Amino acid sequence: xxxxxxxxxxxxxxxxxxxxxxxxxxxxxxxxxxxxxxxxxxxxxxxxxxxxxxxxxxxxxxxxxxxxxxxxxxxxxxxxxxxxxxxxxxxxxxxxxxxxxxxxxxxxxxxxxxxxxxxxxxxxxxxxxxxxxxxxxxxxxxxxxxxxxxxxxxxxxxxxxxxxxxxxxxxxxxxxxxxxxxxxxxxxxxxxxxxxxxxxxxxxxxxxxxxxxxxxxxxxxxxxxxxxxxxxxxxxxxxxxxxxxxxxxxxxxxxxxxxxxxxxxxxxxxxxxxxxxxxxxxxxxxxxxxxxxxxxxxxxxxxxxxxxxxxxxxxxxxxxxxxxxxxxxxxxxxxxxxxxxxxxxx
Amino acid sequence: xxxxxxxxxxxxxxxxxxxxxxxxxxxxxxxxxxxxxxxxxxxxxxxxxxxxxxxxxxxxxxxxxxxxxxxxxxxxxxxxxxxxxxxxxxxxxxxxxxxxxxxxxxxxxxxxxxxxxxxxxxxxxxxxxxxxxxxxxxxxxxxxxxxxxxxxxxxxxxxxxxxxxxxxxxxxxxxxxxxxxxxxxxxxxxxxxxxxxxxxxxxxxxxxxxxxxxxxxxxxxxxxxxxxxxxxxxxxxxxxxxxxxxxxxxxxxxxxxxxxxxxxxxxxxxxxxxxxxxxxxxxxxxxxxxxxxx
Numbered sequence: 233x234x235x236x237x238x239x240x241x242x243x244x245x246x247x248x249x250x251x252x253x254x255x256x257x258x259x260x261x262x263x264x265x266x267x268x269x270x271x272x273x274x275x276x277x278x279x280x281x282x283x284x285x286x287x288x289x290x291x292x293x294x295x296x297x298x299x300x301x302x303x304x305x306x307x308x309x310x311x312x313x314x315x316x317x318x319x320x321x322x323x324x325x326x327x328x329x330x331x332x333x334x335x336x337x338x339x340x341x342x343x344x345x346x347x348x349x350x351x352x353x354x355x356x357x358x359x360x361x362x363x364x365x366x367x368x369x370x371x372x373x374x375x376x377x378x379x380x381x382x383x384x385x386x387x388x389x390x391x392x393x394x395x396x397x398x399x400x401x402x403x404x405x406x407x408x409x410x411x412x413x414x415x416x417x418x419x420x421x422x423x424x425x426x427x428x429x430x431x432x433x434x435x436x437x438x439x440x441x442x443x444x445x446x447x448x449x450x451x452x453x454x455x456x457x458x459x460x461x462x463x464x465x466x467x468x469x470x471x472x473x474x475x476x477x478x479x480x481x482x483x484x485x486x487x488x489x490x491x492x493x494x495x496x497x498x499x500x501x502x503x504x505x506x507x508x509x510x511x512x513x514x515x516x517x518x519x520x521x522x523x524x525x526x527x528x529x530x531x532x533x534x535x536x537x538x539x540x541x542x543x544x545x546x547x548x549x550x551x552x553x554x555x556x557x558x559x560x561x562x563x564x565x566x567x568x569x570x571x572x573x574x575x576x577x578x
Numbered sequence: 579x580x581x582x583x584x585x586x587x588x589x590x591x592x593x594x595x596x597x598x599x600x601x602x603x604x605x606x607x608x609x610x611x612x613x614x615x616x617x618x619x620x621x622x623x624x625x626x627x628x629x630x631x632x633x634x635x636x637x638x639x640x641x642x643x644x645x646x647x648x649x650x651x652x653x654x655x656x657x658x659x660x661x662x663x664x665x666x667x668x669x670x671x672x673x674x675x676x677x678x679x680x681x682x683x684x685x686x687x688x689x690x691x692x693x694x695x696x697x698x699x700x701x702x703x704x705x706x707x708x709x710x711x712x713x714x715x716x717x718x719x720x721x722x723x724x725x726x727x728x729x730x731x732x733x734x735x736x737x738x739x740x741x742x743x744x745x746x747x748x749x750x751x752x753x754x755x756x757x758x759x760x761x762x763x764x765x766x767x768x769x770x771x772x773x774x775x776x777x778x779x780x781x782x783x784x785x786x787x788x789x790x791x792x793x794x795x796x797x798x799x800x801x802x803x804x805x806x807x808x809x810x811x812x813x814x815x816x817x818x819x820x821x822x823x824x825x826x827x828x829x830x831x832x833x834x835x836x837x838x839x840x841x842x843x844x845x846x847x848x849x850x851x852x853x854x855x856x857x858x859x860x861x862x863x864x865x866x867x868x869x870x871x872x
Binding site: 453578 | 821826831835
């Protein structure tokens with residue numbers, strides 16, 4: 233009995249390996265409308281063009297990759313990740329370095345790729361406001377977000393450090409280009425945290441997810457919040473009285489990485505090369521208001537001028553923003569988040 | 579005498595066989611407990627002593643001492659659990675008492691209404707409270723239109739909202755054992771008390787209440803222990819400002835991408851919970867002795 237079980241399991245394992253040789257990649261992403269957009273714009277068409285079979289999964293982030301790599305049982309070939317966590321996972325040796333002689337990034341924005349992760353879409357961390365409370369004009373800078381006399385009302389802010397210190401340090405008077413220089417020390421981080429402490433009595437909610445940002449604005453629970461631009465566009469589509477601005481926003485991106493020891497590493501590399509092409513990236517904004525990482529996607533004519541104006545990575549909008557520094561996140565995120573959690577429990 | 583002696587080995591053998599059969603019957607359950615409880619908990623202990631570099635280390639515990647947030651989080655967790663338990667007793671005990679005085683048929687109907695929330699998903703109930711309690715929610719808008727208060731008051735995304743949600747979810751866990759204990763109390767004791775000249779309130783406090791305490795204690799303990807590990811409700815209704823141990827465990831996994839950092843918190847919570855259960859079990863036995871010893 234036990235023997236038969238072992239044999240059939242071995243056969244099953246062999247069968248999957250055999251299938252894998254027939255050019256299959258397993259991709260894990262975040263699920264929901266985000267993965268649906270990725271699937272429609274990138275995975276399905278690229279699979280049809282290359283003949284590579286795509287198996288889609290959802291996962292819980294780099295902690296899952298860590299578990300797979302450390303136990304030596306890697307099943308995922310490609311994972312979609314936030315740029316910051318990919319940088320940290322890369323530094324920890326959990327990811328394969330990407331081969332940019334195969335993946336053509338010559339027309340990419342230079343900051344939207346890294347040794348271990350190639351950009352898939354661009355989003356912004358913005359401030360959004362309730363148009364019933366402040367009208368269409370609303371706050372124009374992070375200093376305004378902090379100004380509770382000029383803009384009285386309740387705020388919501390992130391419950392994690394990612395994208396939370398940069399606004400605070402800008403509100404404290406640091407210029408956009410100096411943000412990461414100032415934050416490059418524990419004193420700088422403490423300075424940003426003190427700025428958040430100053431606003432804390434007016435922060436009603438520390439949000440934990442994109443869905444929550446949208447809900448808070450839809451329900452009028454807070455008058456202003458930080459959050460991801462695509463969520464507010466969707467909320468506005470649903471009738472929420474919400475507007476946001478790209479001014480001083482944080483330009484960030486999601487990317488694709490290959491876990492260390494991925495079973496179909498070479499196929500995965502070829503597939504990443506395919507979905508990084510402009511002809512796929514230009515379809516993504518049809519399904520979600522996140523922009524392409526490949527500049528050439530704006531030139532194919534698929535993205536209309538109106539759509540482009542709404543995307544974080546359009547040249548006009550990108551110029552208003554601070555690009556996220558992955559080096560900073562790789563170096564400081566763990567320390568800064570511990571300090572941030574301290575601040576939250578005070 | 580003689581027959582007994584000759585039967586003895588046979589009896590012993592039968593006894594042995596029976597014990598073996600019993601063990602055989604219990605072995606699937608024992609195996610299950612082993613696989614789903616003992617091994618994972620042991621693994622949890624082991625992981626908590628593994629540092630970020632994969633070597634044996636006490637850093638996960640050292641961090642909990644160095645960083646002030648950990649002690650604050652444990653204090654908040656116990657605070658929320660105690661308050662929830664207290665409120666559940668304050669609301670649940672009188673309700674159970676009322677139900678125990680009703681005729682069985684009507685009491686059963688009441689019991690169904692107590693149990694009804696159990697059949698709805700925890701997540702749904704929690705979000706329902708969010709909808710009810712928020713600034714433009716039903717509670718605030720009705721109270722304002724009735725003139726009870728003028729401005730929306732803050733009853734969610736803070737400790738108040740967390741407690742409202744948790745008490746609602748925990749209440750059945752208290753009511754059921756208390757009601758069970760009350761139903762089991764012989765009415766004749768109360769009659770005897772009044773026969774001896776006790777006023778109704780005297781009869782309640784000296785006779786009925788002590789007899790109901792085992793149920794009360796069991797219920798309160800269950801509520802308290804469940805609260806210690808509660809995640810969903812405080813995460814949704816606390817607005818990110820009421821941070822409990824379970825939430826910190828999740829954020830530690832995301833933050834350190836390292837099981838040790840989360841395991842250590844799990845171990846500390848487990849040890850504290852076991853300690854509380856141990857102390858309570860001694861207390862409970864005392865209670866039963868005083869309750870049943872007269």
